[in-house]
Amino acid sequence: xxxxxxxxxxxxxxxxxxxRSEAVQLLAIxxxxxxxxxxxxxxxxDYVAKIYHASSRRAQLAQYARKIQWMIRNKPELxxxxxxxxxxxxxxxxxxxxxxxxxxxxxxxxxxxxxxxMELDYLLTRKQAAGEGFxxxxxxxxxxxxxxxxLINCLHSKKIAxxxxxxxxxxxxxxxLYVSILDCDGxxxxxxxxxxxxxxVTPEYLAPEFHDKAVTHPESQDRFALAAIIFRLLNYGxxxxxxxxxxxxxxxxxxSGRIKLGLYPYGKRPLAHVRVTxxxxxxxFPDGIRELFDRSFAPAAGARxxxxxxxxxxxxxxxxxxxxxxxxxxxxxxxAGKRCPTCLREGIIQGHVERRKRFVTRLxxxxxxxxxxxxxxxxxxxxxxxxxxxxxxxxNSVQLAPVTMSIRNVVSVEILWAIGLLITYWWLx
Amino acid sequence: MTPALLxxxxxxxxILLAWLWRPRARLAPVARTLLVVYALLxxxxxxxxxxxxxxxxxxxxxxxxxxxxYWLLAVIxxxxxxxxxxxxxxxxxxxxxxxxxxxxxxxNVGFAVLLTILGAWNLLVAFNASHDDWEGFKWxxxxxxxxxxxxxxxxxxxxxxxxxxxxxYGRAKIYFS
Numbered sequence: 001x002x003x004x005x006x007x008x009x010x011x012x013x014x015x016x017x018x019x020r021s022e023a024v025q026l027l028a029i030x031x032x033x034x035x036x037x038x039x040x041x042x043x044x045x046d047y048v049a050k051i052y053h054a055s056s057r058r059a060q061l062a063q064y065a066r067k068i069q070w071m072i073r074n075k076p077e078l079x080x081x082x083x084x085x086x087x088x089x090x091x092x093x094x095x096x097x098x099x100x101x102x103x104x105x106x107x108x109x110x111x112x113x114x115x116x117x118m119e120l121d122y123l124l125t126r127k128q129a130a131g132e133g134f135x136x137x138x139x140x141x142x143x144x145x146x147x148x149x150x151l152i153n154c155l156h157s158k159k160i161a162x163x164x165x166x167x168x169x170x171x172x173x174x175x176x177l178y179v180s181i182l183d184c185d186g187x188x189x190x191x192x193x194x195x196x197x198x199x200x201v202t203p204e205y206l207a208p209e210f211h212d213k214a215v216t217h218p219e220s221q222d223r224f225a226l227a228a229i230i231f232r233l234l235n236y237g238x239x240x241x242x243x244x245x246x247x248x249x250x251x252x253x254x255x256s257g258r259i260k261l262g263l264y265p266y267g268k269r270p271l272a273h274v275r276v277t278x279x280x281x282x283x284x285f286p287d288g289i290r291e292l293f294d295r296s297f298a299p300a301a302g303a304r305x306x307x308x309x310x311x312x313x314x315x316x317x318x319x320x321x322x323x324x325x326x327x328x329x330x331x332x333x334x335x336a337g338k339r340c341p342t343c344l345r346e347g348i349i350q351g352h353v354e355r356r357k358r359f360v361t362r363l364x365x366x367x368x369x370x371x372x373x374x375x376x377x378x379x380x381x382x383x384x385x386x387x388x389x390x391x392x393x394x395x396n397s398v399q400l401a402p403v404t405m406s407i408r409n410v411v412s413v414e415i416l417w418a419i420g421l422l423i424t425y426w427w428l429x
Numbered sequence: 430m431t432p433a434l435l436x437x438x439x440x441x442x443x444i445l446l447a448w449l450w451r452p453r454a455r456l457a458p459v460a461r462t463l464l465v466v467y468a469l470l471x472x473x474x475x476x477x478x479x480x481x482x483x484x485x486x487x488x489x490x491x492x493x494x495x496x497x498x499y500w501l502l503a504v505i506x507x508x509x510x511x512x513x514x515x516x517x518x519x520x521x522x523x524x525x526x527x528x529x530x531x532x533x534x535x536x537n538v539g540f541a542v543l544l545t546i547l548g549a550w551n552l553l554v555a556f557n558a559s560h561d562d563w564e565g566f567k568w569x570x571x572x573x574x575x576x577x578x579x580x581x582x583x584x585x586x587x588x589x590x591x592x593x594x595x596x597x598y599g600r601a602k603i604y605f606s
């Protein structure tokens with residue numbers, strides 16, 4: 001039944017946790033999902049109500065009611081937000097029940113200001129983010145990753161898991177960089193006194209052990225999805241299981257198939273049959289973060305990095321005073337002591353454009369020679385070593401990383417080095 | 430003050446400084462393994478050089494020394510990555526170079542193969558050529574150690590010295606202004 005067509009049915013009663021009850025009018029805003037519809041509430045601009053579809057089965061509605069009542073009583077303690085940031089809602093958590101007559105109909109949650117936020121999905125494509133007036137840099141991305149990991153960590157500490165954690169379910173405050181998770185009533189709760197499962201999953205963010213099975217370890221599933229989202233945020237939207245098949249390997253076309261087989265090609269130890277996407281900048285990530293990715297996408301689910309580990313690792317980079325992020329000569333934010341990911345990406349794309357231009361010119365001036373060049377490149381049979389080198393690699397000059405340790409630490413390490421070399425020299429003598 | 434005493438004081442001061450200014454971050458397993466190897470070689474050199482009676486060190490072992498050094502390093506270079514550690518060559522060359530993992534892997538393998546060949550070569554020379562020839566070869570091993578020293582000197586230590594001078598200059602400027 002569509003409640004917009006029945007004005008009389010738009011008056012409901014809100015039941016607050018302190019026992020207060022009040023009659024309010026719901027106003028349709030045209031936002032309807034699989035389970036229910038979202039309404040604004042007259043005279044309550046900071047809240048919205050989600051009303052479950054009238055077609056919901058009675059048993060299902062009773063299940064929703066139990067879950068919402070538990071959630072209202074057990075709001076998790078969220079990461080602290082500085083006082084100057086007003087009106088930031090990190091979770092669209094239920095705060096009151098909505099009753100129609102005496103029956104449960106839905107719940108009230110705090111309103112997320114959609115003008116101040118954008119979908120996390122937009123951060124995966126720089127152009128989309130720019131379209132929303134958000135200039136992406138690695139400093140902002142790390143802060144968003146840190147805030148997301150902090151939020152997930154708070155939920156896990158309360159034995160609540162998101163399960164269907166994916167960029168489209170997460171909103172980002174454009175100025176403050178805090179994140180907000182939607183659809184809280186779909187969370188998986190596995191606390192001691194109450195259990196409520198979450199049947200909704202997305203294959204691209206589903207841990208390998210839960211494909212074709214129910215999610216029996218929701219926290220482990222969240223760990224996988226969190227790592228996948230962080231990887232995509234830091235790697236220009238490239239999914240951790242996106243790669244290129246090598247040596248005629250039977251590579252699954254669907255990401256879910258690759259996840260199931262554990263074909264993560266961006267690890268510190270590369271895969272034999274799958275190459276990384278050429279535009280990937282994963283080489284410019286700090287070693288600690290790469291280790292967390294390697295563990296999160298390793299076949300053993302037990303080694304998967306927890307949200308708390310992500311918080312610890314990312315806090316170093318999210319905190320300006322540590323100096324773990326620096327500026328490259330071109331002014332891009334980068335991980336100190338690593339290649340600048342923005343320059344790396346620009347270099348890859350520029351190289352690709354130049355190679356394409358060269359090839360088109362060659363094709364126009366001498367099509368036969370161009371075809372021979374292509375064939376030889378494909379077969380790896382260039383007779384001229386110079387051409388073979390040109391076809392295979394882009395020659396880069398060796399770059400030196402800036403010294404990131406303090407001068408005292410560097411002096412200490414180098415003294416040890418000098419002693420080591422002297423010992424070796426003496427030992428040989 | 431004898432030169433030996435001066436050298437001892439300088440070495441002790443350097444070790445004390447290295448200890449006081451050491452990085453507080455946890456050492457990577459590869460770095461710890463390399464430190465243990467150095468400690469063992471140092472202990473060996475100290476024992477036979479200072480405390481044991483002359484000639485106590487087995488003569489045949491002398492011929493094996495360069496091979497032991499090369500092969501020990503080669504084993505660490507080969508084994509550490511397969512145990513999940515980082516590439517040890519990063520520590521030998523200094524992580525101040527920006528190479529990709531793929532490039533570090535090849536450099537690591539290249540170093541390991543070179544050290545294996547040099548170790549085998551030493552045995553070949555030691556047991557098939559004259560003692561003088563082997564002495565010559567041994568000097569070349571020491572030249573390799575000096576080469577690593579020079580590499581770090583040009584890429585790392587000069588940078589460190591420059592930073593120290595910059596720091597001292599900054600402090601002096603503040604002091605005299």
